[in-house]
Amino acid sequence: MSVEVNALLRTVPGAQAPLLDNVSLHVPDGMFVALVGPSGAGKTTLLRAIAGLDPYRAGTVSLDGHVMTGVQARAGKIGFVFQNYALFPHMSVARNIAFGLDVLPAATRPPRAQVAARVAELLDLMQIPTLGQAYPSRLSGGQRQRVALARALATGPGVLLLDEPFGALDPIVRRSIRTWLRDLHDRLGLTTILVTHDQEEALEVADRIVVMQNGRIVQDASPQELDCNPATDFVMEFLGEAVSFPGHVQGGMMYAQDEAIQPFSVPAHLADGPATAMIRPYEIGLVPQATDSGPAPVRAVPRGVRGGYRHYAVQVGARSVPFFVAQERDGLALEGRALDISRARLFRDGRACL
Template identity: 65%
Template sequence: MSVQIQSLTRHAPNASRKMLDDVSLTIEDGAFVALVGPSGAGKTTLLRTIAGLDGPYEGTVLVDGRTLAGRPMRERRIGFVFQNYALFRHMTVARNIAFGLDVLPRRERPDRRAIAGRVAELLELIQLPMLGDAYPDQLSGGQRQRVALARALATKPGLLLLDEPFGALDPIVRRQIRRWLRGLHDQLGLTTVLVTHDHDEALEVADRLVVMQNGRIVQDAPAEMLDTAPATPFVMEFLGEALAFQGRVVQGSFLPDDANVLRFPVAATDGPATAYLRPHEIRLVAEGSGQATVFGGWLGAMRRLEVALGKRTVEILVLPEQIHHAGIEGVSLDITRARLFRDGALLVWKGG
């Protein structure tokens, strides 16, 4: 199922602010899209509006080319998994999964044998075939998450909407569940929209990330493009730890304002600019007057250093051999990769 949104605006109940501000978005059939952004960005509001759970709003929301207005929930073919799972504690796992089928109008409801077969099929799909008679309180967090997904899939939706579904799980279980979810998406040919504030989670499972800020979409792109060409400094900083160096572009080179940071060539017009980079996109060079101090522990194979540049100190990540070759006294920083911004917009990308 596809989703088309045009000029969507939703006001807060007191109308003092916009929860969604002129949002336009297209989600193709079979895509896996993650809505990411900080708390209050409008992610869940957008998800609930797609599902037809909230209103009123201005603009157009079409699912498979049709408006949801006036269509009963059972005809929308949308599965929704809430952040708290919303399982019925007094029902067994099997009855929870069957709930959406049990409440269909009589003329549309499968018979008991068909419902039991569908539940058994879903229990196998979520790899919990022996837990149909268990109750939610007897399950682990990861198992409850799978049951919530199975319940959402019981009516065979074409669109699966997930609102922060992994927030209550520990890191190891989160990784296992999201990899399983991605496999499930591919296996069933669903269109999936995931809301999360965890950019690592989104990068692992989604084809595209839609970055939201203050009720607006600030960038919609594949993960690799968000890293190499973030539309704004906010996108760069939201997607991971970032360093910023003020400076100027002069005759084809970026000249940082900080002492002991080397200039580098860029194809950009002259004028002020800010270089944004990840802490590992930089090298220690054995020249200059900077002072490096080993700071904290390891991040993978890299060591965290604190480097005094003069007026300020920055934290970088380097391989141990760089410390060995460059030392930690009398150093400069050589930026190997950066994204240059001017007036809040991406100016140029420097690869290394």
């Protein structure tokens, strides 16, 4: 089931800016999309607007080309998993899962035997087949998350909306659950929209990542495209650790203000003027040899190992710059070298130059 959001505007009295400012988004059938951005960017607001839980002043939300006018129009088509799971504490796991079916109008409500069979099917699918008679208070965070997912899927929706569903889980459980969720998405052929603050999570599970800022979509692209071609310096910084080097472009060369940085060539069509080079620490290289007339040498202090890389703090002028080297390059000499940032992305006035 495809989701089409067109020019959505949501405002609240007293707010200085719209919560959603002319937001448009297309999610094709079967795609997994992650909404990311800082707190207050509008991610959950957009998710709730798609679900029909919050009103909007202008714009439309369509499912498979049909404009949705209220919550009832979306009933059975959208499953929603809240950040706190919102399980009913006085109901067993089985009754929680069956809730969406139990509240259907009598004319469309399945028979009890069919509801029970659907609950058993979902318990198996969630890999918690023995927990039907348990109560939420007796479950772990990962188990409650699976029950919330089962409840959202009980009516057979085509769209699954997830609002920070892993926020309360510890890192180890979180990693295993998100891999399982991606497999579930593929197996059921769902269209899934996930709100998350975890960039690594978004990069791992999503087909597309939608970056939001101040109620607007800043960039909507594949993880690979976002990494290679971030549209703004905000996107570059938000999706991973980045180091900035202000400087200027002149005659097809980028010159950083820091003397320890090797100048590098840029496309000839890039106009002369100020620019900022931004680069991931693991993309920084070393100039083989610093000469008297070349960049100033760097000094490096080991900071341990992180994610398969040796981590150094490299002194560049008056500041310390993170620098990652693959562990297998254990004998790499850093002292007296200069930094090569030729893999950097260039930005001017916050926008990508290239």
